[in-house]
Amino acid sequence: MRIALLAPPGVQSLDIVGPAEVFWEAARRLGDPNAYTVQVIAGSADPVRGTGGLRFVADRHIFDPDEPIDTLLVGGDPSFAAVDPAMVQWLRRRAGTVRRLGSVCTGVFLLAAAGLLEGKRVTTHWECATRLRNEYPNVDVDSDQIFIRDGNLCTTAGVTAGMDLALALVEEDYGRELALIVARYMVMFLKRPGGQSQFSAHLAAQMSGKSKIQQVQQYVLDNLTAPLSVDNLAEQAGMSVRNFTRVFRQEMNMTPTEFVDAARLDAARLLLEDSAKSLQQVAIRCGFGNSDGMRRAFIRNLGIGPGEYRQRFRSAWAGTRHTAAPHAAGSRP
16 A cells, blocks of 8 residues: 655654654564555655754655556645645645545545545644644634544644554454554554544643743642532632633633533543543542543543443544444455
8 A cells, every 4th residue: 555645844753754664664564565665745755854953865756647646635735835736736636546545644634625524523742733723714623632533534633643653553444453563663552552532731831921820830739539610710810800801811712610621531431441440430539529420521521421432442542433344464455
């Protein structure tokens, strides 16, 4: 299978190198160098300057005659330089000819510019999610996922998530056993523990630059079972409700209530993944009051209930729409 990695100018180097290494290792473990043929495609014959001072000499460029592509993944440019119209046109033309289409990190913006994401559910780096929503309102952006599969479209979060996606594609193509072998060799998880939240409440608290807001966030994390209404949190901050709400949203790009929900969900997800506690015990410990309240929060924020979340945890495709059964390990699709 030919894997094409499209490298725009200024590409995040790991967007290219990470998936390439996963596919290469899978082919090596199969003992068949042709199991995956990885090609870097650029906008011209000139070397592509990537991040970290790396340069990529592309195997092909977009003006070469077309060759069959099985899976096309688009790397991202963290600087958000102007999108190359020729690359956009090439993507529009090739998108319908591939079995799988996807992006790593901000590569999703190239797919969006090509009009390939209308009505699709996608993810990207959490730092860029708001921009993607604003520029492409007809795209369903879910920034709380490591990667998402919507039909034959795959999109990922931050740069290392491209490796998570590549590993899941290996599992789809050749089975779980091979994917586990590759994951162990590359010191990766087949699926990241805690796995789908890129921007957890704990990380949000660390990133806040306002001392009063930080104190309130830490209070929330330490007191999940306490009454955490906006009024109570404003009192903790020593601010009026109106001013507290305004400052919190400005600083965190979320409301205090959304932060409380995220903190309780983070805690519940970890307990569901790492313990055998009952749903009722998890709900009480994380401040939901009861399992019904926790279930409503899970459905509202994640689209699945806590019981299903726990059952899906070990699946590399948890949280996606993909349901196709993988091929047996070592077989060709």
